[in-house]
Amino acid sequence: MGIAGWSGSGKTTLIVQLIPHLTAQGLRIATLKHAHHNFDVDEPGKDSYEHRKAGAGEVIICSSRRWAQMHELAGEPEPNLAQLLRRLSPCDLILVEGFKTERHPKLEVFREAVGKSPLYPKDPHIVAVACDRGLPGAALPVVDLNDIEAVARLVLERAAPLDAVLALLA
Numbered sequence: 001m002g003i004a005g006w007s008g009s010g011k012t013t014l015i016v017q018l019i020p021h022l023t024a025q026g027l028r029i030a031t032l033k034h035a036h037h038n039f040d041v042d043e044p045g046k047d048s049y050e051h052r053k054a055g056a057g058e059v060i061i062c063s064s065r066r067w068a069q070m071h072e073l074a075g076e077p078e079p080n081l082a083q084l085l086r087r088l089s090p091c092d093l094i095l096v097e098g099f100k101t102e103r104h105p106k107l108e109v110f111r112e113a114v115g116k117s118p119l120y121p122k123d124p125h126i127v128a129v130a131c132d133r134g135l136p137g138a139a140l141p142v143v144d145l146n147d148i149e150a151v152a153r154l155v156l157e158r159a160a161p162l163d164a165v166l167a168l169l170a
Helices: 011-023 047-053 081-087 148-158 162-169
Strands: 002-004 029-033 058-062 067-071 093-097 106-110 126-131 142-144
Touching: 002 011, 011 029, 011 093, 011 148, 029 081, 047 058, 047 067, 081 093, 081 162, 093 148, 106 148, 126 148, 142 148
Parallel strands: 002 093, 002 106, 029 093, 106 126, 126 142
Antiparallel strands: 058 067
């Protein structure tokens, strides 16, 4: 299930609230976030950073508590959403932040205070909206952004199986 919206609408905040609510129900949750800029997940001076900066195309760092994999594109095209979804380990639900122009089912996070129009009228793949105010006349389900239980219920009802999402993205 995608979580889409304009910058500043509260997508990350909502996801961070949804994850513990959903994991408390025994669900295994994965997240996939699109970044619009150059980013680092490790810090200068750390071994993984130094390996990557020295030219390693892929770095895996592992401990008894977690492992992480980084892949340098080095001029290769950015992977699309379908390619990234296929790389995730099996889980019950994937929350995708960003990728708002892709064709997967999405919940729009809308805040009038951001000063932009809602995305849902122009995106048929938005299946519901979570907002901090009502949306009179909306032709799709609308829930209160602050009612995490209602948002989680809607996400679970509207999420599509991975195979169906990959077919939509093909």
